[in-house]
Amino acid sequence: MKKYSFSEKKDTRSGFGAGMAELGKTHPNVMALCADLVASLKLDAFIKENPERFVQCGIAEANMVGVAAGLAIAGYVPYATTFANFGSGRVYDQIRQSVAYSGANVKIAVSHAGLTLGEDGATHQILEDLAMMRAMPEMTVINPCDYNQTKAATIALADHVGPAYLRFGRPVVPVFTDPNQEFVIGKAWMVNEGKDVSIFATGHLVWEAILAGELLEKEGIDAEIINIHTIKPLDEAAILASVAKTGCAVTAEEHQLNGGLGDAVCQLLSRHKPSPVEMVGVDNSFGESGTPAQLMEKYGLNAAAIVEKVKKVITRK
Amino acid sequence: MKLEQLEATVAQVRRDIVRMVHGCQSGHPGGSLGCADLVTALYFHVMKIDESRGADGFLNFSREGRGEDLFFLSNGHISPLFYSVLARKGYFDTKEMASFRKINSRLQGHPATHEHLPGIRIASGSLGQGLSVAAGAAYAKKLRGEDTTVYVLMGDGEQQEGQIWEAAQFAPHYKLDNLIAIVDWNKQQIDGPTDKVMDNRDIKAKYEAFGWATVDLVDGNNMQLVVDALATAKALKGKGQPIVILMKSEMGFGVDFMMHTHKWHGTAPNDEQLAAALAQLPETLGDY
The missing domain is CATH 3.40.50.970 (Thiamin diphosphate (ThDP)-binding fold, Pyr/PP domains)
Structure with a gap:
């Protein structure tokens, strides 16, 4: 990692x-x-x-x-x-x-x-x-x-x-990305190359995906982590190439499961490379008051949730 | 342009409107006919626009319109009027009017930039948005120090939209005195008379309360009065207030059976009705 x-x-x-x-x-x-x-x-x-x-x-x-x-x-x-x-x-x-x-x-x-x-x-x-x-x-x-x-x-x-x-x-x-990075719209960023699972994360969930990757490494799971900063146009080539290698995917976003990054990835994969996918996001509910950390914990939007979904999706390969 | 020429032009524009709506059996003739004098006067007499022509013989059109006066149509459903005026002015071939509302046309049901029809700067049709867009353009023109004017036409039913009043407070706040709005105060909307559907009461008093300079146009279907009102409005430019012309007009003007009713707001004439309408509208510039 x-x-x-x-x-x-x-x-x-x-x-x-x-x-x-x-x-x-x-x-x-x-x-x-x-x-x-x-x-x-x-x-x-x-x-x-x-x-x-x-x-x-x-x-x-x-x-x-x-x-x-x-x-x-x-x-x-x-x-x-x-x-x-x-x-x-x-x-x-x-x-x-x-x-x-x-x-x-x-x-x-x-x-x-x-x-x-x-x-x-x-x-x-x-x-x-x-x-x-x-x-x-x-x-x-x-x-x-x-x-x-x-x-x-x-x-x-x-x-x-x-x-x-x-x-x-x-x-x-x-703050973990390069201060001098070149930002290319529509071009995903390879955070970590791996072979067992593809984690596609966006926004605040990218750092959580990195933490998840470190936890998974300790358990012998080699996660590929890709930052999808551009939800549209989607970097289809990067997603398809990654899943061709890993055979399964977990998406992670601070958004409803309906219609967000997870849906975009599922739509792409179902058309071109049907593969098991698990999604981290808010499941058809509104939020509520609380501290950001409490809310991310309660609604399952953190590293622990990503780890859980990774373990599940790997069994579905 | 002289008054007689303007009147001849608007007569042809009215023929175009009725023929376009008949041709596709859909569209909005009522408001188009009622606003025909105003939009014709703007394009053929008032607005400063680039009159140069390209190799194809049509007017050069820059969407940005730097150095030009701009016109935005907020009540986009009166698109037949807009298309006729643009074609007659020379932005595109008058023959293209035959494609109005048909498949693969640049003349969409409501004005759109998407098909790149010269003369159109913004899509409209979902009501209430044009005043904001015009205010933004007017703001930009002031920022650039241009001595130009931005015009926007709205319906009176459209004044029921909340966004209109957001824009109405924005324009005076920024002293957009290069902005001239026109409200087509024909007192009709799809479901009936505006005072029955949703009484918007004294529109003029509202604009005055919001900080606008107002100009009364008591008959928007009298070309001389239209030209005079636009001149009056222009004379109010540069005095720290946006200007609105309250234009009393008759929906369906020029076709007797389309007047004094809201029923022709969005209805197309059949063959006999077309013939009856055209008999009242002289062909002055040649039908497309």
Whole structure:
């Protein structure tokens, strides 16, 4: 098992903020919009340096998406930001018509996705957004795993022409990816090569997959771990090549089992290489209040849950 | 363009609308006919647009429209009007109007950019979104320091959508005084008169309360009054407020049996009704 370590924990939303600050210097056409959540989205640095390229939209997300589409048509590259709940389900039709169907170069960049939003509870813990955005034609969907990857994804999206949904989170988590990584949209990252099982993980579950891989190694199970940061377009070649080698897969995501990464992987495998799959995710339920760690434990979204699913899927080979 | 030419143009646009809707036996003639004068005046008399033509003889179209005035149609169901005006203006072949709402057409039921029809900048049809888009474009134009205007046409039934009022508070907040919105205040919507379906009361007072400068257009089917109202609105530009024209219009205007009712909002004429309609609309520029 390849060794991964971290010297600090940071929130992925701060990676987004750092990416925006960088884009403020390098991309004069990049704009930021926000619906009354500037501090939560870590936009302070961007706004301080580029006040004229920031548009405060107030608590009116539908309008924010439309304004972003108008800015994009007029040649700017707007990042429309809010919590994931308000940047997906609440504005699905606005994104669908004014952004995706219209081919507007708008980036929907959203924080506080999933259970790890924590104490605010289920009203704010969107666990269906990847499913919604995956279903939308022409939408690119990215769910990075740590501060560095989120920063790199934020920067990469500025040069990617087309609508995109970038999803990140609130809690501090280990920073373990390369600070100078090249982020290629749609290209999965091989975290660890192995032969017994393929673990496809996204977002906060990637670090948990690494912890699971270390636990499995002690039990003589050699897990291949692949980070699927781009949910759409899916890196089909990487997934098929891995399962061709291992013969089974476990998916892991901070999202409903319905419609997320697990579904995407199952759809791909059932078409091209039917194989046993087990899925780690939220099973058709809403979340609740609690600390992020408590919630991930209660809803089975951690290393222990991944280990359990790996052991099960191997018996099904 | 002179008034007589504008009136001749809009007469042909009305023929195009009725023929398009008849041709596919679907679409929305009522609002299209009612707004025909306004959209014709915008494209043939008011808006600053790139008049250069490409090798194919059609107008060059840049979706970004830098340095140009922009028009957004928010009530996208009046697409027959939009298509006719764009074709007659020279963005694409008038013959293409025959493909309206048919398979493999660029003239989708509601306006779309997806098939790359020149002249269309945003998809619309799901109501309530166009004012936000226009506000975004107006914001961008101000940021660039352009001396241009962004126009957006909305329906009055559409004013029932919440997003309209999100955008209505956004535009004055950012002093988008390069934005001219038009509300087609025909007082009809699919299910009946707007005051019966969902009374949106005094739309003008609402916009004023939100911080807009308002212009009354008492008869949106009188070309002289339409041109005058657009001039009045333009004169209000640059004064720190977005502008809205409250346009009283008659749904179905120009075809007697389509007027004074909501029944022709989304209904196509049959062969006899088409003949009766065309008898009232002079062919001024040649049918497609």
